[in-house]
Amino acid sequence: MSFLPRVLCLLPLCLLAGTADAAVVFMYHHFGEDRYPSTNVRLDQFEAHLQHLAEAGYRVWPLERIAGHLRSGRALPDRVVAITADDAYVSVYQEAWPALRKRGWPLTVFVATDPVDQGTRGYMNWEQAREMARAGVHFANHSQRHDKLHEREAGESKSEWQARVRADLTHAEKRLRAELAAAVPDSPRLFAYPYGEYSAALGALLTELGYVAFGQHSGAVGLDSDLHALPRFPMAEAFAGLEEFRQKAATLPLPLRDREPVDPVLDSYNPPRLVARIGPVDADPQRLACFASNQGALEIQWLDAAEHRFAVQAPQAYPPGRARYNCTLPAREAGRFYWFSQPWIVPGGSH
Numbered sequence: 001m002s003f004l005p006r007v008l009c010l011l012p013l014c015l016l017a018g019t020a021d022a023a024v025v026f027m028y029h030h031f032g033e034d035r036y037p038s039t040n041v042r043l044d045q046f047e048a049h050l051q052h053l054a055e056a057g058y059r060v061w062p063l064e065r066i067a068g069h070l071r072s073g074r075a076l077p078d079r080v081v082a083i084t085a086d087d088a089y090v091s092v093y094q095e096a097w098p099a100l101r102k103r104g105w106p107l108t109v110f111v112a113t114d115p116v117d118q119g120t121r122g123y124m125n126w127e128q129a130r131e132m133a134r135a136g137v138h139f140a141n142h143s144q145r146h147d148k149l150h151e152r153e154a155g156e157s158k159s160e161w162q163a164r165v166r167a168d169l170t171h172a173e174k175r176l177r178a179e180l181a182a183a184v185p186d187s188p189r190l191f192a193y194p195y196g197e198y199s200a201a202l203g204a205l206l207t208e209l210g211y212v213a214f215g216q217h218s219g220a221v222g223l224d225s226d227l228h229a230l231p232r233f234p235m236a237e238a239f240a241g242l243e244e245f246r247q248k249a250a251t252l253p254l255p256l257r258d259r260e261p262v263d264p265v266l267d268s269y270n271p272p273r274l275v276a277r278i279g280p281v282d283a284d285p286q287r288l289a290c291f292a293s294n295q296g297a298l299e300i301q302w303l304d305a306a307e308h309r310f311a312v313q314a315p316q317a318y319p320p321g322r323a324r325y326n327c328t329l330p331a332r333e334a335g336r337f338y339w340f341s342q343p344w345i346v347p348g349g350s351h
Protein backbone atom coordinates (compact mmCIF):
# COMPACT_ATOMS: atom_id res chain seq x y z
CA MET A 1 0.00 0.00 0.00
CA SER A 2 0.99 3.63 -0.34
CA PHE A 3 0.11 4.43 3.27
CA LEU A 4 3.10 5.16 5.51
CA PRO A 5 3.75 3.65 8.98
CA ARG A 6 2.38 5.86 11.74
CA VAL A 7 5.66 5.73 13.65
CA LEU A 8 7.43 7.43 10.71
CA CYS A 9 4.66 9.80 9.72
CA LEU A 10 3.70 13.30 10.80
CA LEU A 11 0.85 13.84 8.34
CA PRO A 12 -2.73 13.16 9.46
CA LEU A 13 -3.50 11.10 6.36
CA CYS A 14 -0.92 8.44 7.22
CA LEU A 15 -1.98 5.06 8.55
CA LEU A 16 -0.29 1.97 9.90
CA ALA A 17 1.49 -0.04 7.25
CA GLY A 18 -0.81 -2.82 6.17
CA THR A 19 -3.90 -1.13 7.58
CA ALA A 20 -6.66 0.95 6.08
CA ASP A 21 -8.79 1.47 9.21
CA ALA A 22 -11.62 0.22 7.05
CA ALA A 23 -13.66 -2.81 6.12
CA VAL A 24 -16.27 -3.72 3.53
CA VAL A 25 -19.56 -5.38 4.45
CA PHE A 26 -21.54 -7.24 1.80
CA MET A 27 -25.29 -7.74 2.08
CA TYR A 28 -27.19 -10.55 0.38
CA HIS A 29 -30.81 -11.68 0.43
CA HIS A 30 -31.63 -14.59 -1.91
CA PHE A 31 -29.20 -17.13 -3.35
CA GLY A 32 -30.05 -18.93 -6.59
CA GLU A 33 -33.71 -17.85 -6.53
CA ASP A 34 -34.22 -16.38 -9.98
CA ARG A 35 -37.78 -15.26 -9.31
CA TYR A 36 -36.39 -12.46 -7.08
CA PRO A 37 -33.96 -10.73 -9.47
CA SER A 38 -33.78 -7.47 -7.52
CA THR A 39 -32.48 -9.20 -4.39
CA ASN A 40 -31.00 -12.46 -5.71
CA VAL A 41 -27.48 -13.49 -6.64
CA ARG A 42 -26.90 -16.41 -8.94
CA LEU A 43 -24.97 -19.26 -7.38
CA ASP A 44 -22.16 -18.91 -9.91
CA GLN A 45 -21.87 -15.24 -8.96
CA PHE A 46 -21.68 -16.03 -5.26
CA GLU A 47 -19.02 -18.68 -5.81
CA ALA A 48 -17.02 -16.21 -7.90
CA HIS A 49 -17.26 -13.67 -5.06
CA LEU A 50 -15.92 -16.17 -2.53
CA GLN A 51 -13.19 -17.35 -4.88
CA HIS A 52 -12.00 -13.79 -5.43
CA LEU A 53 -11.88 -13.06 -1.70
CA ALA A 54 -9.78 -16.18 -1.17
CA GLU A 55 -7.41 -15.60 -4.07
CA ALA A 56 -6.92 -11.90 -3.28
CA GLY A 57 -6.06 -12.59 0.34
CA TYR A 58 -9.03 -10.94 2.03
CA ARG A 59 -9.73 -11.63 5.69
CA VAL A 60 -13.38 -12.55 6.27
CA TRP A 61 -14.29 -11.44 9.78
CA PRO A 62 -17.44 -11.85 11.85
CA LEU A 63 -19.47 -8.67 11.58
CA GLU A 64 -19.48 -8.08 15.33
CA ARG A 65 -15.67 -8.10 15.35
CA ILE A 66 -15.62 -5.28 12.80
CA ALA A 67 -18.32 -3.41 14.71
CA GLY A 68 -16.37 -3.81 17.94
CA HIS A 69 -13.26 -2.30 16.37
CA LEU A 70 -15.25 0.64 15.03
CA ARG A 71 -16.95 1.32 18.33
CA SER A 72 -13.70 1.23 20.31
CA GLY A 73 -11.66 3.11 17.70
CA ARG A 74 -9.26 0.21 17.16
CA ALA A 75 -7.42 0.04 13.85
CA LEU A 76 -8.57 -2.48 11.27
CA PRO A 77 -6.13 -4.35 9.03
CA ASP A 78 -6.42 -3.79 5.33
CA ARG A 79 -8.71 -5.92 3.15
CA VAL A 80 -11.16 -7.06 5.80
CA VAL A 81 -14.69 -7.97 4.72
CA ALA A 82 -17.84 -9.35 6.34
CA ILE A 83 -20.66 -11.31 4.73
CA THR A 84 -24.24 -10.72 5.84
CA ALA A 85 -27.68 -11.93 4.74
CA ASP A 86 -30.95 -10.15 5.51
CA ASP A 87 -34.36 -11.68 6.26
CA ALA A 88 -33.30 -15.34 6.83
CA TYR A 89 -34.59 -16.71 3.55
CA VAL A 90 -34.28 -20.48 3.23
CA SER A 91 -31.72 -20.20 0.43
CA VAL A 92 -29.30 -18.78 3.02
CA TYR A 93 -29.50 -22.15 4.77
CA GLN A 94 -29.58 -24.24 1.60
CA GLU A 95 -27.00 -22.44 -0.56
CA ALA A 96 -24.98 -19.69 1.12
CA TRP A 97 -24.14 -21.39 4.37
CA PRO A 98 -22.75 -24.61 2.84
CA ALA A 99 -20.49 -22.57 0.53
CA LEU A 100 -19.18 -20.49 3.43
CA ARG A 101 -18.86 -23.49 5.75
CA LYS A 102 -16.54 -25.21 3.27
CA ARG A 103 -14.17 -22.28 3.61
CA GLY A 104 -14.60 -21.88 7.35
CA TRP A 105 -15.87 -18.33 6.89
CA PRO A 106 -18.28 -16.50 9.21
CA LEU A 107 -21.75 -15.30 8.33
CA THR A 108 -24.19 -12.95 10.05
CA VAL A 109 -27.91 -13.36 9.34
CA PHE A 110 -30.26 -10.50 10.21
CA VAL A 111 -33.63 -11.96 11.18
CA ALA A 112 -37.08 -10.37 11.17
CA THR A 113 -38.59 -12.71 13.72
CA ASP A 114 -42.32 -12.73 12.88
CA PRO A 115 -41.96 -14.47 9.47
CA VAL A 116 -39.84 -17.19 11.10
CA ASP A 117 -42.21 -17.53 14.06
CA GLN A 118 -45.17 -17.78 11.67
CA GLY A 119 -43.55 -20.34 9.39
CA THR A 120 -43.79 -18.06 6.37
CA ARG A 121 -43.01 -19.89 3.16
CA GLY A 122 -39.53 -19.21 1.80
CA TYR A 123 -38.00 -18.44 5.19
CA MET A 124 -35.74 -20.56 7.36
CA ASN A 125 -37.20 -22.14 10.47
CA TRP A 126 -35.71 -22.00 13.94
CA GLU A 127 -34.32 -25.53 13.80
CA GLN A 128 -32.37 -24.67 10.66
CA ALA A 129 -31.13 -21.51 12.37
CA ARG A 130 -30.05 -23.52 15.42
CA GLU A 131 -28.14 -25.92 13.19
CA MET A 132 -26.31 -22.98 11.69
CA ALA A 133 -25.76 -21.42 15.10
CA ARG A 134 -24.15 -24.60 16.40
CA ALA A 135 -21.69 -24.35 13.50
CA GLY A 136 -20.77 -20.76 14.35
CA VAL A 137 -23.17 -18.64 12.28
CA HIS A 138 -24.27 -15.49 14.08
CA PHE A 139 -27.77 -14.00 14.05
CA ALA A 140 -28.83 -10.41 14.68
CA ASN A 141 -31.88 -8.18 14.96
CA HIS A 142 -33.78 -7.10 11.84
CA SER A 143 -36.92 -6.10 13.77
CA GLN A 144 -40.04 -8.08 14.60
CA ARG A 145 -42.33 -7.27 11.66
CA HIS A 146 -39.95 -5.76 9.09
CA ASP A 147 -41.80 -2.45 9.15
CA LYS A 148 -40.53 0.93 8.03
CA LEU A 149 -39.58 1.80 11.57
CA HIS A 150 -38.77 5.45 10.94
CA GLU A 151 -42.38 6.21 9.95
CA ARG A 152 -44.99 7.30 12.47
CA GLU A 153 -48.48 5.92 12.22
CA ALA A 154 -51.41 8.26 11.67
CA GLY A 155 -51.96 10.40 14.77
CA GLU A 156 -48.99 8.85 16.57
CA SER A 157 -46.94 11.16 18.81
CA LYS A 158 -43.16 11.00 19.00
CA SER A 159 -43.29 9.30 22.40
CA GLU A 160 -45.84 6.77 21.14
CA TRP A 161 -43.66 6.07 18.12
CA GLN A 162 -40.61 5.54 20.33
CA ALA A 163 -42.54 3.15 22.57
CA ARG A 164 -43.80 1.15 19.58
CA VAL A 165 -40.35 0.86 18.02
CA ARG A 166 -38.77 -0.08 21.35
CA ALA A 167 -41.35 -2.82 21.78
CA ASP A 168 -40.70 -4.15 18.27
CA LEU A 169 -36.93 -4.25 18.73
CA THR A 170 -37.15 -5.71 22.23
CA HIS A 171 -39.52 -8.46 21.11
CA ALA A 172 -37.25 -9.43 18.21
CA GLU A 173 -34.17 -9.45 20.42
CA LYS A 174 -35.90 -11.65 22.99
CA ARG A 175 -37.05 -14.12 20.34
CA LEU A 176 -33.56 -14.37 18.87
CA ARG A 177 -32.00 -14.98 22.27
CA ALA A 178 -34.69 -17.45 23.27
CA GLU A 179 -34.16 -19.53 20.13
CA LEU A 180 -30.46 -19.06 19.42
CA ALA A 181 -28.86 -17.99 22.71
CA ALA A 182 -25.08 -17.64 22.32
CA ALA A 183 -25.30 -17.17 18.53
CA VAL A 184 -26.65 -13.63 19.03
CA PRO A 185 -23.84 -11.09 19.57
CA ASP A 186 -24.19 -9.18 22.82
CA SER A 187 -21.39 -6.64 22.62
CA PRO A 188 -22.00 -4.84 20.46
CA ARG A 189 -25.57 -5.66 19.56
CA LEU A 190 -26.16 -5.54 15.82
CA PHE A 191 -29.17 -4.28 13.89
CA ALA A 192 -30.03 -3.93 10.20
CA TYR A 193 -32.75 -1.49 9.17
CA PRO A 194 -35.63 -3.04 7.23
CA TYR A 195 -35.39 -1.79 3.63
CA GLY A 196 -32.24 0.04 4.72
CA GLU A 197 -34.44 2.97 5.76
CA TYR A 198 -33.78 5.06 8.86
CA SER A 199 -34.10 8.57 10.22
CA ALA A 200 -31.88 10.55 12.58
CA ALA A 201 -34.43 9.93 15.35
CA LEU A 202 -34.47 6.19 14.71
CA GLY A 203 -30.68 6.08 14.61
CA ALA A 204 -30.52 7.90 17.95
CA LEU A 205 -32.94 5.39 19.47
CA LEU A 206 -30.85 2.45 18.22
CA THR A 207 -27.73 4.04 19.69
CA GLU A 208 -29.52 4.56 23.01
CA LEU A 209 -30.46 0.87 23.02
CA GLY A 210 -26.82 -0.11 22.50
CA TYR A 211 -26.98 -1.20 18.85
CA VAL A 212 -24.53 -0.72 16.03
CA ALA A 213 -26.85 -0.37 13.04
CA PHE A 214 -26.42 -1.07 9.33
CA GLY A 215 -28.23 0.23 6.28
CA GLN A 216 -28.29 -0.79 2.64
CA HIS A 217 -26.42 2.18 1.18
CA SER A 218 -23.10 1.46 -0.49
CA GLY A 219 -19.59 2.05 0.75
CA ALA A 220 -16.90 0.86 3.12
CA VAL A 221 -17.00 1.32 6.89
CA GLY A 222 -14.30 3.18 8.77
CA LEU A 223 -13.48 4.97 11.99
CA ASP A 224 -15.32 8.09 10.74
CA SER A 225 -18.49 6.15 9.93
CA ASP A 226 -21.76 6.73 11.79
CA LEU A 227 -22.33 3.75 14.06
CA HIS A 228 -26.10 4.12 13.69
CA ALA A 229 -25.94 4.05 9.87
CA LEU A 230 -23.08 1.90 8.63
CA PRO A 231 -23.04 1.12 4.90
CA ARG A 232 -23.12 -2.26 3.21
CA PHE A 233 -22.80 -3.13 -0.45
CA PRO A 234 -26.07 -4.77 -1.57
CA MET A 235 -25.46 -7.75 -3.83
CA ALA A 236 -28.08 -8.42 -6.51
CA GLU A 237 -27.43 -10.18 -9.79
CA ALA A 238 -27.61 -7.07 -11.97
CA PHE A 239 -24.81 -5.48 -9.91
CA ALA A 240 -22.94 -8.56 -8.75
CA GLY A 241 -20.60 -9.30 -11.63
CA LEU A 242 -17.07 -10.24 -10.65
CA GLU A 243 -15.41 -7.03 -11.84
CA GLU A 244 -17.90 -4.90 -9.93
CA PHE A 245 -17.53 -7.10 -6.85
CA ARG A 246 -13.74 -6.88 -7.05
CA GLN A 247 -13.91 -3.08 -7.14
CA LYS A 248 -16.31 -2.89 -4.21
CA ALA A 249 -14.26 -5.28 -2.07
CA ALA A 250 -11.24 -2.98 -2.46
CA THR A 251 -13.18 0.15 -1.53
CA LEU A 252 -12.06 2.56 1.19
CA PRO A 253 -14.42 4.80 3.21
CA LEU A 254 -14.55 8.40 2.04
CA PRO A 255 -14.46 10.49 5.25
CA LEU A 256 -16.98 13.30 4.86
CA ARG A 257 -16.96 15.58 7.87
CA ASP A 258 -19.23 18.46 8.94
CA ARG A 259 -21.85 16.85 6.74
CA GLU A 260 -25.27 18.48 6.29
CA PRO A 261 -27.95 17.26 6.26
CA VAL A 262 -27.38 14.12 8.29
CA ASP A 263 -31.01 13.00 8.41
CA PRO A 264 -31.86 11.12 5.19
CA VAL A 265 -35.60 11.87 5.47
CA LEU A 266 -36.48 14.77 3.16
CA ASP A 267 -39.36 16.41 5.00
CA SER A 268 -38.98 19.93 3.63
CA TYR A 269 -36.07 20.08 1.15
CA ASN A 270 -36.08 18.26 -2.16
CA PRO A 271 -33.82 17.88 -4.02
CA PRO A 272 -31.37 17.75 -1.12
CA ARG A 273 -28.21 19.84 -1.06
CA LEU A 274 -25.37 17.88 0.51
CA VAL A 275 -22.57 19.93 2.05
CA ALA A 276 -19.47 18.26 3.50
CA ARG A 277 -15.72 18.48 3.98
CA ILE A 278 -13.38 15.73 2.82
CA GLY A 279 -11.27 14.45 5.70
CA PRO A 280 -7.72 13.04 5.43
CA VAL A 281 -7.30 10.81 2.40
CA ASP A 282 -4.39 9.48 0.37
CA ALA A 283 -5.82 11.01 -2.79
CA ASP A 284 -6.34 14.27 -4.65
CA PRO A 285 -9.66 15.66 -3.35
CA GLN A 286 -10.15 17.60 -6.59
CA ARG A 287 -10.84 14.27 -8.34
CA LEU A 288 -14.05 13.80 -6.37
CA ALA A 289 -17.04 12.65 -8.43
CA CYS A 290 -20.63 12.48 -7.18
CA PHE A 291 -23.70 10.94 -8.76
CA ALA A 292 -27.41 11.16 -8.01
CA SER A 293 -29.52 8.06 -8.46
CA ASN A 294 -31.48 8.23 -11.73
CA GLN A 295 -30.04 11.70 -12.47
CA GLY A 296 -26.39 11.06 -13.25
CA ALA A 297 -23.25 13.03 -12.47
CA LEU A 298 -23.50 16.04 -10.19
CA GLU A 299 -21.62 19.31 -10.45
CA ILE A 300 -19.16 19.71 -7.57
CA GLN A 301 -19.36 23.18 -6.04
CA TRP A 302 -16.16 23.85 -4.09
CA LEU A 303 -17.10 26.10 -1.19
CA ASP A 304 -13.57 26.12 0.24
CA ALA A 305 -11.02 24.37 -1.94
CA ALA A 306 -8.26 24.64 0.66
CA GLU A 307 -10.43 22.89 3.26
CA HIS A 308 -11.87 20.49 0.64
CA ARG A 309 -15.40 21.65 1.48
CA PHE A 310 -17.96 21.13 -1.25
CA ALA A 311 -21.67 20.97 -2.06
CA VAL A 312 -23.71 18.90 -4.50
CA GLN A 313 -27.40 18.99 -5.37
CA ALA A 314 -29.47 16.99 -7.82
CA PRO A 315 -31.13 19.11 -10.51
CA GLN A 316 -34.58 17.61 -10.00
CA ALA A 317 -36.71 16.78 -6.97
CA TYR A 318 -37.16 13.10 -6.17
CA PRO A 319 -40.57 11.40 -6.10
CA PRO A 320 -41.68 9.51 -2.99
CA GLY A 321 -39.42 6.58 -2.22
CA ARG A 322 -35.69 6.02 -1.86
CA ALA A 323 -32.80 7.79 -3.57
CA ARG A 324 -29.12 8.38 -2.90
CA TYR A 325 -26.02 10.35 -3.73
CA ASN A 326 -22.82 8.36 -4.30
CA CYS A 327 -19.45 10.11 -4.11
CA THR A 328 -16.21 8.41 -5.13
CA LEU A 329 -12.58 9.46 -5.15
CA PRO A 330 -9.73 7.47 -6.74
CA ALA A 331 -7.05 6.62 -4.20
CA ARG A 332 -3.38 6.94 -5.05
CA GLU A 333 -3.09 3.20 -4.61
CA ALA A 334 -3.93 1.85 -8.05
CA GLY A 335 -7.31 0.25 -8.46
CA ARG A 336 -8.88 1.51 -5.24
CA PHE A 337 -11.55 4.13 -4.63
CA TYR A 338 -12.84 6.00 -1.62
CA TRP A 339 -16.64 5.76 -1.53
CA PHE A 340 -19.45 7.47 0.35
CA SER A 341 -23.17 6.95 -0.14
CA GLN A 342 -25.86 9.23 1.31
CA PRO A 343 -29.34 7.70 1.27
CA TRP A 344 -32.44 9.86 0.95
CA ILE A 345 -36.04 9.03 1.77
CA VAL A 346 -38.89 11.03 0.32
CA PRO A 347 -41.99 10.40 2.47
CA GLY A 348 -44.95 8.76 0.81
CA GLY A 349 -43.07 5.91 -0.87
CA SER A 350 -44.33 2.35 -0.80
CA HIS A 351 -42.47 -0.71 0.47
